[in-house]
Amino acid sequence: MANTILNVDGLHVGYRVYGGTLKVLDGIRLVMDAGEKIAVVGETGCGKTTTMKSIMGILPRQAVIRKGQINFKGRNLLTPGTEARGMRTIRPKGVSMVFQDPIAALNPVFTVGQQLSDVIKYSRGQTKQLSKQSVRDAAIEVLKLSALPDPERILTNYPFQLSGGMRQRVCIAMALSTAGDLLIADEPTTNLDVTIQDQVLRLIRNLVEEQGMSLALVTHSLGVARQMTDRIYIMYAGTMVEVAPTEGLFDKPFHPYTKGLLGSVPKLTGEGIGLGIPGRIPDYLKPPAGCRFYPRCEEALPECKDNKPELYDVGGGHRVACFLYR
Amino acid sequence: MPENILLINKLKKYFPTTERDRYVKAVDNVDLALKRGEILGVVGESGSGKSTIAYTVMGMYSPTSGQILFEGQDISCETSRRPMPVKKDLQIVFQDPGTSLNPQRNILQILELPLKVHRLADPDNTIRKVIELLEMVELSEEYLYKYPRALGGGERQLVAIARAMATGPKLMILDEPTSALDVSVQAKIVNTLIRLQSELGMSCLFITHDLSLMRNLAHRVAIMYLGKIMEVAPTQDFFERPLHPYTQMLLSSIPVISKEEETLKPDRITAHGEIPSPVDIPPGCRFHTRCTLAKDICFTQEPDAIQIGPNHSVSCHLFSED
Ligand SMILES: Nc1ncnc2c1ncn2[C@@H]1O[C@H](COP(=O)(O)OP(=O)(O)OP(=O)(O)O)[C@@H](O)[C@H]1O
Ligand SMILES: Nc1ncnc2c1ncn2[C@@H]1O[C@H](COP(=O)(O)OP(=O)(O)OP(=O)(O)O)[C@@H](O)[C@H]1O
Ligand code: SF4
Ligand SMILES: [Mg+2]
Numbered sequence: 049m050a051n052t053i054l055n056v057d058g059l060h061v062g063y064r065v066y067g068g069t070l071k072v073l074d075g076i077r078l079v080m081d082a083g084e085k086i087a088v089v090g091e092t093g094c095g096k097t098t099t100m101k102s103i104m105g106i107l108p109r110q111a112v113i114r115k116g117q118i119n120f121k122g123r124n125l126l127t128p129g130t131e132a133r134g135m136r137t138i139r140p141k142g143v144s145m146v147f148q149d150p151i152a153a154l155n156p157v158f159t160v161g162q163q164l165s166d167v168i169k170y171s172r173g174q175t176k177q178l179s180k181q182s183v184r185d186a187a188i189e190v191l192k193l194s195a196l197p198d199p200e201r202i203l204t205n206y207p208f209q210l211s212g213g214m215r216q217r218v219c220i221a222m223a224l225s226t227a228g229d230l231l232i233a234d235e236p237t238t239n240l241d242v243t244i245q246d247q248v249l250r251l252i253r254n255l256v257e258e259q260g261m262s263l264a265l266v267t268h269s270l271g272v273a274r275q276m277t278d279r280i281y282i283m284y285a286g287t288m289v290e291v292a293p294t295e296g297l298f299d300k301p302f303h304p305y306t307k308g309l310l311g312s313v314p315k316l317t318g319e320g321i322g323l324g325i326p327g328r329i330p331d332y333l334k335p336p337a338g339c340r341f342y343p344r345c346e347e348a349l350p351e352c353k354d355n356k357p358e359l360y361d362v363g364g365g366h367r368v369a370c371f372l373y374r
Numbered sequence: 375m376p377e378n379i380l381l382i383n384k385l386k387k388y389f390p391t392t393e394r395d396r397y398v399k400a401v402d403n404v405d406l407a408l409k410r411g412e413i414l415g416v417v418g419e420s421g422s423g424k425s426t427i428a429y430t431v432m433g434m435y436s437p438t439s440g441q442i443l444f445e446g447q448d449i450s451c452e453t454s455r456r457p458m459p460v461k462k463d464l465q466i467v468f469q470d471p472g473t474s475l476n477p478q479r480n481i482l483q484i485l486e487l488p489l490k491v492h493r494l495a496d497p498d499n500t501i502r503k504v505i506e507l508l509e510m511v512e513l514s515e516e517y518l519y520k521y522p523r524a525l526g527g528g529e530r531q532l533v534a535i536a537r538a539m540a541t542g543p544k545l546m547i548l549d550e551p552t553s554a555l556d557v558s559v560q561a562k563i564v565n566t567l568i569r570l571q572s573e574l575g576m577s578c579l580f581i582t583h584d585l586s587l588m589r590n591l592a593h594r595v596a597i598m599y600l601g602k603i604m605e606v607a608p609t610q611d612f613f614e615r616p617l618h619p620y621t622q623m624l625l626s627s628i629p630v631i632s633k634e635e636e637t638l639k640p641d642r643i644t645a646h647g648e649i650p651s652p653v654d655i656p657p658g659c660r661f662h663t664r665c666t667l668a669k670d671i672c673f674t675q676e677p678d679a680i681q682i683g684p685n686h687s688v689s690c691h692l693f694s695e696d
């Protein structure tokens with residue numbers, strides 16, 4: 049049996065807002081083996097970032113973890129809390145994250161050099177004293193690794209002086225300089241052109257493989273997921289609707305949402321752009337009682353309205369949360 | 375009425391560095407024309423100056439040199455010095471959905487601002503107009519009183535698009551408008567854009583890294599590398615007969631989802647070589663440091679744009695006469 053490094057089970061997370069609680073995550077289950085590379089793909093606003101931030105223990109103040117378990121390397125990261133504030137989290141050691149929004153992740157009033165040095169000092173400095181020069185060298189080294197041209201200039205720049213893709217690579221450099229057992233990359237290459245994306249993805253993959261790290265990649269690009277990962281989780285409105293080995297998912301998608309998603313990918317064959325999936329993500333204040341995809345599903349059965357489907361096994365390590373496959 | 379809604383002539387935009395007399399040559403002699411009613415795609419290296427062109431056209435930067443003509447009118451100056459109608463007719467959707475919306479304002483306030491500034495709605499029907507704008511991007515009324523931070527990255531981008539549509543612009547610049555969105559939401563937005571574009575005859579400058587999207591959306595594609603346009607071609611030509619070595623490298627790196635698409639890509643050219651800096655642009659052809667086909671002349675002499683077909687031009691010595 050492979051060694052499970054991360055086990056998220058039955059995770060429920062909401063956000064307190066004016067007028068109630070947004071019930072976003074609804075029983076998320078996500079399991080990763082050591083050295084495994086997975087992708088999480090799903091609609092805008094379906095809770096991918098919320099899931100990853102829960103694992104990192106860095107949810108914003110308004111977030112409430114209502115129930116669930118997060119186990120990292122055998123250690124439970126959630127402890128019971130109060131009714132109002134929800135469960136408490138422990139920040140895991142050995143997990144680093146590339147954030148989706150580079151602007152928010154970088155401090156606008158410090159130069160890249162200052163921020164990167166801090167990260168490097170913090171991650172390596174606890175054990176030994178580092179000279180200024182060696183921190184600078186290390187910073188230049190990771191910037192180069194992240195496929196950034198002229199690292200010396202970039203160290204002196206403020207975030208606003210960099211292009212979108214350069215900021216993103218700075219964030220990747222930061223995460224790489226502290227990487228441990230698990231690397232979470234939330235849309236790490238959306239702002240990069242395909243040649244640099246290719247370079248950065250190869251870098252991430254080599255690093256992950258050499259160091260035996262696990263990789264959780266959040267992406268909108270099914271092409272990137274296909275190229276990078278062993279297994280794909282498809283997420284819809286706070287639930288995992290399908291999980292499958294990468295090739296299996298593209299060969300035969302089962303869930304009606306997954307089928308709609310794959311049908312929306314623009315193709316190089318130039319046959320036009322699909323219509324997308326009719327309807328929109330449900331209101332998290334009053335989410336559907338049964339399957340969360342029910343209101344948009346064209347194949348729905350009567351029981352889908354009030355009952356939540358579990359993940360049913362359809363063979364080949366492929367599982368689908370849909371009553372059609374019970 | 376001029377045939378081109380936007381004409382960019384020999385545009386340069388340099389930024390100072392911390393060292394004297396050294397500049398980031400973000401945009402370095404760009405000529406580009408956008409026809410009326412056209413969707414022109416701009417793709418290229420990350421950091422090659424695509425956003426800088428967009429911001430300079432919007433008047434957020436003034437050009438170092440060169441000229442920008444909008445409807446034949448010179449607008450090579452900053453926004454504050456541009457006439458009101460130009461501002462109304464020229465709108466942009468930014469790359470970063472996180473920063474372009476004011477965090478202190480709710481969605482209603484964000485969307486009614488352009489309506490008020492350009493006097494496009496009576497006070498008593500502003501809300502209705504705002505709801506219409508939200509509907510255009512498939513967001514419901516419940517968003518009116520939400521603040522940007524409570525929205526997912528994609529939802530914010532939808533609001534930004536609705537805001538740009540508010541003034542009914544003639545030219546819309548979209549700087550990676552869907553890179554934060556998943557493909558099914560992207561499909562809707564792009565279909566909406568194509569619809570609005572053809573119904574209203576709007577022209578679009580569409581910047582994206584997603585070449586598969588470009589394939590299905592743009593009429594023509596321009597490709598940028600290190601501050602310069604390397605190739606411009608009608609979309610079909612661009613994908614079926616890519617000429618510039620950089621274009622071929624780009625096309626060969628596209629991640630796709632099926633074997634059928636794999637066969638449409640040029641043979642894989644693995645990106646190699648140091649990515650040069652826009653401060654020290656390589657002499658000769660600026661792509662020579664990464665080009666697998668470079669000849670002697672490429673190291674010393676900068677290639678001019680060469681006209682290959684009626685709408686197809688390329689800057690590469692492989693295609694010059696001699
Ligand atoms: N701080 C917050 N306060 C209130 N609601 C929030 C907050 N953060 C996220 N949400 C809501 O939770 C839902 C999930 O957001 P999340 O950012 O996890 O989605 P995502 O899947 O990462 O989306 P995207 O693909 O756009 O990045 C969204 O509907 C969002 O509006
Ligand atoms: N305000 C600024 N001050 C100094 N340098 C800048 C400024 N804005 C951009 N640059 C530099 O100009 C170059 C081009 O940046 P630009 O944002 O135009 O690239 P881009 O093609 O949009 O890239 P991406 O695809 O990554 O968004 C980069 O090297 C960047 O560092
Ligand atoms: S001009 Fe020379 S170096 Fe530049 S792209 Fe063409 S062949 Fe390559
Ligand atoms: Mg996200």
Ligand SMILES: [Mg+2]
Pocket residue numbers: 211212213424425426469549
């Ligand atoms: Mg840009």
